[in-house]
Amino acid sequence: MPQTHATSDAFEDDASEPTPPPAQAATTDALDDLLDQIDGSLQVNAAQFVRSFVQKGGQ
Amino acid sequence: MISSDIPAPLEVEASRRIFGLETEFGLHLDAPNARHVTPEEVAGHLFHSVVQWGRSSNVFLTNGSRLYIDVGAHPEYATAEADSISDLIALDKAGERIVQDLVVGGQQRLRMAGIDGIIHLYKNNTDSAGNSYGCHENYLVRRRADFAAFGSSLLPFLVSRQIVTGAGCVTRTPSGAHYSFSPRADHMWEGMSSATTRSRPMINTRDEPHANADLYRRLHVIVGDSTMAQPTTLLKVGATDLILRLAEARVAMPNLTLAREMHAIREIAHDVSGRATVERADGQTITGVELQEAYLEFVLTHIDGLIERTEEVEAIVDLWERGIAAVRSGDFSAVATELDWAIKHRLIERYQERLGCGMDDPRIARLELAFHDVSPELGLVRKLESAGLIKTVVAEERIVRAMGEPPASTRAHLRGAFVRAALESGRDFTVDWVHLKITGSQSRTVLLKDPFRNEDARVDVLIEALGADT
Numbered sequence: 001m002p003q004t005h006a007t008s009d010a011f012e013d014d015a016s017e018p019t020p021p022p023a024q025a026a027t028t029d030a031l032d033d034l035l036d037q038i039d040g041s042l043q044v045n046a047a048q049f050v051r052s053f054v055q056k057g058g059q
Numbered sequence: 060m061i062s063s064d065i066p067a068p069l070e071v072e073a074s075r076r077i078f079g080l081e082t083e084f085g086l087h088l089d090a091p092n093a094r095h096v097t098p099e100e101v102a103g104h105l106f107h108s109v110v111q112w113g114r115s116s117n118v119f120l121t122n123g124s125r126l127y128i129d130v131g132a133h134p135e136y137a138t139a140e141a142d143s144i145s146d147l148i149a150l151d152k153a154g155e156r157i158v159q160d161l162v163v164g165g166q167q168r169l170r171m172a173g174i175d176g177i178i179h180l181y182k183n184n185t186d187s188a189g190n191s192y193g194c195h196e197n198y199l200v201r202r203r204a205d206f207a208a209f210g211s212s213l214l215p216f217l218v219s220r221q222i223v224t225g226a227g228c229v230t231r232t233p234s235g236a237h238y239s240f241s242p243r244a245d246h247m248w249e250g251m252s253s254a255t256t257r258s259r260p261m262i263n264t265r266d267e268p269h270a271n272a273d274l275y276r277r278l279h280v281i282v283g284d285s286t287m288a289q290p291t292t293l294l295k296v297g298a299t300d301l302i303l304r305l306a307e308a309r310v311a312m313p314n315l316t317l318a319r320e321m322h323a324i325r326e327i328a329h330d331v332s333g334r335a336t337v338e339r340a341d342g343q344t345i346t347g348v349e350l351q352e353a354y355l356e357f358v359l360t361h362i363d364g365l366i367e368r369t370e371e372v373e374a375i376v377d378l379w380e381r382g383i384a385a386v387r388s389g390d391f392s393a394v395a396t397e398l399d400w401a402i403k404h405r406l407i408e409r410y411q412e413r414l415g416c417g418m419d420d421p422r423i424a425r426l427e428l429a430f431h432d433v434s435p436e437l438g439l440v441r442k443l444e445s446a447g448l449i450k451t452v453v454a455e456e457r458i459v460r461a462m463g464e465p466p467a468s469t470r471a472h473l474r475g476a477f478v479r480a481a482l483e484s485g486r487d488f489t490v491d492w493v494h495l496k497i498t499g500s501q502s503r504t505v506l507l508k509d510p511f512r513n514e515d516a517r518v519d520v521l522i523e524a525l526g527a528d529t
Contacts, residue, residue, distance in 0.1 A: 024392070030446045031409050034439070039413075041437075042429060045091065047421035050187050050428065053087040053179075055098045056131035058192025059259075059281065 064517065068271050068509045074304060074367065077140045077270075077469060077510045078147045078296060079197035082285055083133040084158055084433070085183055088169070090176025096169070098132035105134065105165035105178060112482070119490040121463050121479045123471030124150060126157065133192050134158050134180065139471030140510045144296050144371065146466040148289050149453045153461035155182060155433040162434070182285045183431035184226065184242045187424070191246035191259075194285035196296060198278040198303055199270065199510060206276060209306060210251050210262045215315040216302055217261050217282050218324045219350035222333055223382035224295040226284035227400025229407065229418050229427060230329065236419035237329065238407070240400050243284045244328035250320050261320070269492040271508045278303070282324075287431065287440045289452040290378055290397035297375035301358045301366060308365050313353045316340040331404075333386035351383050396450050402443070403430055472513040477522060484525040495521060 088101045106116040106128060117127035123139030136154035141147035162178045169176060185191050203209060225240035252260040261282035268275045280299065286292045306312060316339065317323045323337035327347035336344040359376060362368050378397055385394045391401040410426050411418065432438035443449040465475035477495045481488040487498035495518065496504040502524045505517045 027395075027448065028409070030448055031406070032413075034442055034446060034448070035410055035413060037442070038429065038439070042422055042425045046425040048091060049089060050421050050424040052089065052091070053085065053181075053186050053428065054188045055086060055133065055186045055190055055192075057190035058083040058129055058131045058133040058135075059195070 065506060065508065066512065066515065068274060069511050071511045073201075073307065075142060075511065076300060076303070077142055077197075077199035078144065078300070079138050079140060080147060080151050080292075080296075081135060081137040081193075081195040081197070082151070082154060082182060083129055083131075083135045083192040083194070085179075085181035085186055085192065085431070086132060086134060087179040087181065087186075087428075088174075088176050089179060090169075090174055093174040093176055096174055096176075101165070101169070101178065102128045102132040102134065104168035104172070105161050107168050108161060108164045114487070119474060119478055120157070121465075121475050121482070122150065122153060122461055123465030123475040123478075124154060124157075125492075126154075129192075131190070131192060134161075139465045139474070140469040141466050141471075142469050142511070143466075144293055144300070145453050145457075146461075146468075147296060148292050149457045149461040150466070151292060152289065152453070152458045156458070156462055159433045159435070177437075179428070179437065180433050181428060181431040182287060182433050183428070184284055185228075185246075191243065193243070193259075193281050194283055195263075196280040196283055196299065198280070198300065199268070199275050200278045200303060201307055202268075202272070202274055202276045206264075207251070210264065210278070211316075212306065212312040213302065214250050214261060214320055215313075215317050215350055216299075216354050217280065218317060218320055218337075219327055219347045219354075220295070220298065221284070221324070221328060222347045222351055222386050223379060223398060224283065224286065224291055224298070225328070225400045226286060226291075226431075227403040229423060231419055231424075236417065236423075238331055238404060238418065239328045240331060241284050241324075241328045243282060244324045247282055247321060247324055261324075270510045275510075284399070285431070286399050288397060288399050288402055288449050290450050291399045293371075293452050294375060294378050294382065294398070297371070298354075298358070298379055301372070301375065302354060304366060305357065305361055310361065310365065313357050315345065315350060315353060318342075331386070331400075332389060348383060348387050351379075355379050355383060396448055402449055403427070406430065406439070406443075468513050470507050470510045470512060473507060473515055473518045477518060480522045480525050486525055497521065497525060500524065 086098055088096055110116055119125050125137040127135055129135040138150040141150055158180050165178050221241035228239050228242040229236050230239045247261055248258045249260045251262045251264050253265045263279040263281050268277045286295055318338040318340050326335045326337050333348040334346055336346055339345055381393050382398050385391045395401045395405045407423055430439050435441045465471035489496045489498055493507050494504055505521055
């Protein structure tokens with residue numbers, strides 16, 4: 001396949017592909033960064049941790 | 060003896076209102092290897108430093124707010140009187156930090172008692188066994204003879220408000236888990252009554268104005284969720300205030316009376332498509348989205364009329380409009396940095412994608428608790444705010460200041476000044492929402508009946524007396 005074709009196809013593909021709005025991509029990245037940070041501690045005995053939070057009702 | 064030279068009530072504009080928020084925090088000791096410790100014991104250790112300086116676990120702070128242990132060993136913080144929503148948000152956020160600041164000392168006390176663990180404080184509304192506790196909103200309203208009708212007319216608004224201001228939650232049922240708008244909705248049992256724990260109403264009618272009872276009444280709304288994101292609190296209190304302004308101006312409310320309010324609040328809570336229909340008193344049906352659209356429309360027609368257009372009012376109706384549109388379209392992204400239920404939904408959805416798990420996975424429940432944890436390290440909201448994933452309404456400096464200082468323009472200013480001076484003097488004193496007194500002194504009790512009055516010669520005399528008569 002001629003090299004020129006491939007280049008121009010790739011260019012066209014890039015141009016026509018709907019790129020996600022940068023803000024949304026940045027949001028997902030920031031969210032993932034945060035989840036990366038907390039993931040370890042959230043996974044430790046999650047079920048037991050949650051179950052142990054019991055209090056009487058209030059108002 | 061109560062001082063009799065009480066100044067006449069100030070004349071205030073109809074649009075001026077006193078707001079307050081009372082938050083009961085969930086208290087959780089994570090100590091898997093320790094002996095069983097009751098929540099009462101944990102609360103006792105948590106409040107040890109408070110009792111040290113305040114000689115009680117029920118105190119008023121220099122910012123004019125009240126801190127105490129409520130029914131069920133819930134630490135509770137009631138904001139001082141705010142006459143603007145931004146002051147209210149600053150005080151509310153300050154409260155999260157004030158209770159969190161007790162944690163280190165509480166953990167130390169627990170260690171001395173042989174219990175090694177971490178105390179978590181959650182600004183949420185249910186524990187893992189389904190017990191509920193509240194976030195109560197207080198709106199000072201002008202006294203009127205038809206309070207019952209006035210309150211009833213607000214119920215369809217309060218039933219449906221959750222589609223924009225709900226905290227969002229995963230509801231776990233024997234047949235699976237789904238996402239709902241409001242954790243509090245399932246714990247409401249009637250429209251209006253004077254009960255709180257026995258049978259929780261949406262509006263509590265206990266007549267405690269903490270103000271001149273000839274002029275004022277307190278509208279005590281207990282149906283709302285505790286809200287984490289500042290814009291959610293802005294909308295929760297702001298939209299309610301705008302509706303109240305019109306109701307107080309005797310504008311007829313949209314006639315949307317619901318046939319079965321308790322059924323309706325649950326139906327609306329459990330369908331985040333906003334399409335669940337509920338029955339009206341006239342036999343027709345309506346959705347939560349349509350109810351909120353009707354109230355928003357009602358408010359919009361009075362902006363530039365009865366409602367003065369301010370930046371804050373514009374921000375409230377803009378977020379309200381976008382929140383309803385998000386529910387209607389099913390695309391939550393337009394409010395996913397502002398409204399609690401949408402912020403949490405995005406967080407849960409992303410975490411589920413990463414873990415490849417169902418919504419009923421315990422790690423999702425663990426994530427939900429972390430969302431409501433008020434710790435800057437263990438909780439998520441401060442981190443999300445720093446990352447620009449949750450918007451804020453008030454500046455950080457204002458929250459820090461509100462931890463020690465009351466709003467300048469209300470009665471809280473007088474209470475805060477008195478508490479500060481009394482603490483500095485080392486004298487014993489007694490304070491509540493309407494009284495200031497130096498214990499065992501010749502000076503008289505000062506009765507502060509006007510929540511709008513921020514200057515009072517009697518308080519000046521009392522503060523002087525703190526330094527003088529011993």
